[in-house]
Amino acid sequence: MPSAVETFDIRKTFGELTAVKDISIQINEGEFFGFLGPNGAGKSTLIRMLTTVLRPTSGTARVGGYDITKEPDEVRRSIGVVTQNMASDLDLTARENMDIFGKFYEVPKKVRQERVAELLERVGLSKKADELAATFSGGMRRRLDIARVLVHKPEILFLDEPTSGLDPQSRRVVWDMLQSFMKDYNMTIFLTTHYMEEAEALCTRVAIIDHGSVIAMGTPDELKSGIPGNDIVILTLSREQENARNLAAAEGYVHKAQLENGDLRCYVNNGSEDAPRLMKLATDAGAEVRAVSIQKLSLEDVFIHYTGRSIREEETKRVSMFLGAGVPAKLGR
Amino acid sequence: MRRLYAVIERDVRKFSRNPVIMVMAVVMPIVYLIILGNSFQGKLKGLPVAVVNQDDGYWGRRLDERLKAVAIGPKTVKLTYMSDQGKAVEGVRDGKFKGAVIIPPDFSRRMALGINPEVGIFVDNTDQISEGALTGALTDAVNSIREVSVPVRPDRTVAQARRVELYRTVDYDQALVPGVVVMAIFIGTMITGVFNLVMDRFLGVDEAILMTPVTKMDIVGGLVVSGFIITMLMATIVYIVSALITGIAVFGSVSRFLGILVVLALTTMGLLSMIFLMLGRANHPRIVGVFQGFMNVIFFFPSGAVYPVEGFPRWLRAFSKVNPEYYAVHALKSIIFKGNPLWAIYGDIVFLVCFLAVMMTLAVVTFKRTL
Ligand SMILES: Nc1ncnc2c1ncn2[C@@H]1O[C@H](COP(=O)(O)OP(=O)(O)OP(=O)(O)O)[C@@H](O)[C@H]1O
Ligand SMILES: [Mg+2]
Numbered sequence: 001m002p003s004a005v006e007t008f009d010i011r012k013t014f015g016e017l018t019a020v021k022d023i024s025i026q027i028n029e030g031e032f033f034g035f036l037g038p039n040g041a042g043k044s045t046l047i048r049m050l051t052t053v054l055r056p057t058s059g060t061a062r063v064g065g066y067d068i069t070k071e072p073d074e075v076r077r078s079i080g081v082v083t084q085n086m087a088s089d090l091d092l093t094a095r096e097n098m099d100i101f102g103k104f105y106e107v108p109k110k111v112r113q114e115r116v117a118e119l120l121e122r123v124g125l126s127k128k129a130d131e132l133a134a135t136f137s138g139g140m141r142r143r144l145d146i147a148r149v150l151v152h153k154p155e156i157l158f159l160d161e162p163t164s165g166l167d168p169q170s171r172r173v174v175w176d177m178l179q180s181f182m183k184d185y186n187m188t189i190f191l192t193t194h195y196m197e198e199a200e201a202l203c204t205r206v207a208i209i210d211h212g213s214v215i216a217m218g219t220p221d222e223l224k225s226g227i228p229g230n231d232i233v234i235l236t237l238s239r240e241q242e243n244a245r246n247l248a249a250a251e252g253y254v255h256k257a258q259l260e261n262g263d264l265r266c267y268v269n270n271g272s273e274d275a276p277r278l279m280k281l282a283t284d285a286g287a288e289v290r291a292v293s294i295q296k297l298s299l300e301d302v303f304i305h306y307t308g309r310s311i312r313e314e315e316t317k318r319v320s321m322f323l324g325a326g327v328p329a330k331l332g333r
Numbered sequence: 334m335r336r337l338y339a340v341i342e343r344d345v346r347k348f349s350r351n352p353v354i355m356v357m358a359v360v361m362p363i364v365y366l367i368i369l370g371n372s373f374q375g376k377l378k379g380l381p382v383a384v385v386n387q388d389d390g391y392w393g394r395r396l397d398e399r400l401k402a403v404a405i406g407p408k409t410v411k412l413t414y415m416s417d418q419g420k421a422v423e424g425v426r427d428g429k430f431k432g433a434v435i436i437p438p439d440f441s442r443r444m445a446l447g448i449n450p451e452v453g454i455f456v457d458n459t460d461q462i463s464e465g466a467l468t469g470a471l472t473d474a475v476n477s478i479r480e481v482s483v484p485v486r487p488d489r490t491v492a493q494a495r496r497v498e499l500y501r502t503v504d505y506d507q508a509l510v511p512g513v514v515v516m517a518i519f520i521g522t523m524i525t526g527v528f529n530l531v532m533d534r535f536l537g538v539d540e541a542i543l544m545t546p547v548t549k550m551d552i553v554g555g556l557v558v559s560g561f562i563i564t565m566l567m568a569t570i571v572y573i574v575s576a577l578i579t580g581i582a583v584f585g586s587v588s589r590f591l592g593i594l595v596v597l598a599l600t601t602m603g604l605l606s607m608i609f610l611m612l613g614r615a616n617h618p619r620i621v622g623v624f625q626g627f628m629n630v631i632f633f634f635p636s637g638a639v640y641p642v643e644g645f646p647r648w649l650r651a652f653s654k655v656n657p658e659y660y661a662v663h664a665l666k667s668i669i670f671k672g673n674p675l676w677a678i679y680g681d682i683v684f685l686v687c688f689l690a691v692m693m694t695l696a697v698v699t700f701k702r703t704l
Contacts, residue, residue, distance in 0.1 A: 048540065048704060051544045052543075052544065052702050052703075053540050053544055053702075053703055054703060054704055073546060073548075074546060076544060076546045077546050079544070081541065081544040083538075083540055083541045083544070085536075085537035085538065085540075085541075087537070087538040087540070087541035088538075089343065089347060089538070091346075091347045091350040092346060092347060092350075096346060100339050100342060100343045101338065101545065103334055103335050103338065103339030103342070104339055104542070104545040104546060104547050104548070105545060105546060106335050106336060132350070145541075179619045191548060206588070210383070224462070
């Protein structure tokens with residue numbers, strides 16, 4: 001099967017900082033590929049290179065069969081991009097936004113008009129078609145951002161954190177939309193996210209990226225089976241966490257014991273069976289058990305397994321970044 | 334071409350959603366015209382002057398009459414009579430008066446005997462312009478006290494200069510119109526064109542556009558053309574309104590009006606391209622704001638719009654020679670006031686065309702189509 005996206009040791013440095021470190025990945029046509037990583041992992045930087053607006057420091061990539069540095073025009077014609085910033089023009093109506101994008105891609109008038117109408121319908125903005133985007137809610141603006149890059153039916157759709165900042169309900173709406181568009185438009189989708197649930201719900205394949213490098217890649221199931229055990233017992237401890245961890249790690253039924261943010265996380269085969277044993281062990285270690293929970297392994301755990309950090313830790317930072325709204329986009333990049 | 338049109342359409346539509354800006358951009362230069370036209374306006378009037386006349390002889394009264402004549406005729410001064418010389422001078426120091434005239438007690442006697450009659454004129458010389466006018470008016474009054482109003486018959490043996498007026502007299506405020514129109518163009522080119530690119534960049538929406546197939550030429554050309562449409566509209570309105578206010582013929586002949594439009598168009602395109610070149614990489618609207626304040630003065634005053642270039646020192650005159658606003662003002666004055674056809678000002682036109690070509694080329698070449 002031909003590749004939709006293929007990168008060859010692609011790298012980007014900003015001064016001292018290497019935002020993307022020699023990433024080589026290959027994405028097939030028809031895949032829904034997820035790029036999962038915390039803030040500053042290099043997701044947007046990679047997308048910007050693949051979509052021709054940032055030149056790689058070294059390495060290259062092919063998108064839609066075209067080289068991003070040698071054939072940028074061809075690349076641009078084959079793709080549609082939803083940027084991390086909401087980018088629809090607020091002082092244009094939904095229809096104008098879409099129509100102008102259609103013109104950027106030189107979609108003939110008749111086709112353009114039909115497709116704009118169809119897309120407005122599908123993203124639920126028909127009634128608001130002739131209202132200024134400034135009057136839209138965040139979810140509506142996001143749907144407009146998506147609809148406007150589909151007027152020319154791209155082969156490959158890039159989405160940079162399309163649901164960040166949306167409420168769970170709007171997020172689900174966007175997920176459904178993406179899945180149905182992908183099927184009907186025959187697209188390959190490349191999506192970045194820092195939401196585990198999003199990657200698990202949508203993606204046929206996921207790459208986990210941290211500090212500019214891919215640290216794991218595969219289908220969500222493959223990634224999960226790459227870490228030992230089926231369940232995780234999470235003990236919230238006050239005092240003596242270190243001691244408890246050492247004791248737990250020495251137990252035969254514990255595949256891995258990790259301290260993460262004051263929580264002791266034990267990877268085991270059978271959570272409900274092992275939880276009581278672990279509680280006793282922690283108490284014996286002199287720790288006070290505040291709470292216990294048992295979880296099925298998720299991509300979140302894959303991330304923690306590889307990095308020792310939770311993606312959510314970073315998320316709190318992101319929230320405060322959003323509160324400082326008005327942060328100029330340039331600085332936010 | 335469709336992409337270029339789309340860039341133009343996007344920009345013009347967005348601008349049209351903010352009609353207030355357009356109104357402001359038209360009103361501001363006209364207010365400039367009214368304020369400049371009235372604040373620089375030649376003659377000073379009603380300068381407060383204290384008069385202390387200590388001489389009750391003939392010549393003291395005669396001088397007083399001359400002063401009154403100045404106060405009533407050209408109204409340069411407004412007289413306040415006082416008896417205390419010290420208080421009068423004090424008043425000048427306080428700023429209550431711009432000057433004081435002291436006629437000493439022995440003035441008439443000295444006049445009659447012809448022994449150095451003197452009148453004291455105390456002026457506030459921290460205000461050069463008022464002082465000049467005041468000293469002029471008071472000195473004239475003093476110098477003319479011996480004059481009798483009998484017209485002198487011209488001496489037929491002396492050569493006389495005969496003044497021939499080639500054009501209708503241009504009032505001071507009319508003379509400002511070309512400069513004001515050029516200023517309107519400058520303002521227009523600062524709030525359209527590259528400004529919208531800077532704004533897109535600031536808002537982070539530029540990358541979404543750079544990821545589409547629009548080319549460098551589409552972006553630069555599209556923004557310059559949309560800026561041109563909007564600025565031309567504004568400049569034409571400013572010209573028509575200023576002409577109406579100051580009583581200049583708006584249209585004159587068809588060729589005169591077309592000539593004016595050609596100069597406006599070339600100036601607009603030239604300035605838009607130049608500003609694009611200079612601000613093509615700016616990422617914050619504040620940069621544009623600071624730049625605008627600076628460039629407006631840099632281009633406007635050396636343009637000859639308010640003061641003739643011939644009055645500049647050599648280096649400033651050299652700058653005027655590369656200042657597009659200088660050529661624009663010169664060309665407009667020539668068409669508006671002298672009714673000259675375009676070929677008569679081909680020098681200005683050639684400069685503006687070359688300026689536009691060079692700036693546009695550089696703007697496109699130096700524009701980077703990446704973040
Ligand atoms: N233009 C730039 N100049 C300097 N550093 C940059 C620039 N753009 C990105 N970086 C840095 O590169 C790193 C990766 O940034 P990037 O925006 O790609 O992260 P991200 O994974 O998209 O994060 P987020 O989830 O917050 O969007 C960060 O450390 C960031 O500070
Ligand atoms: Mg990002």
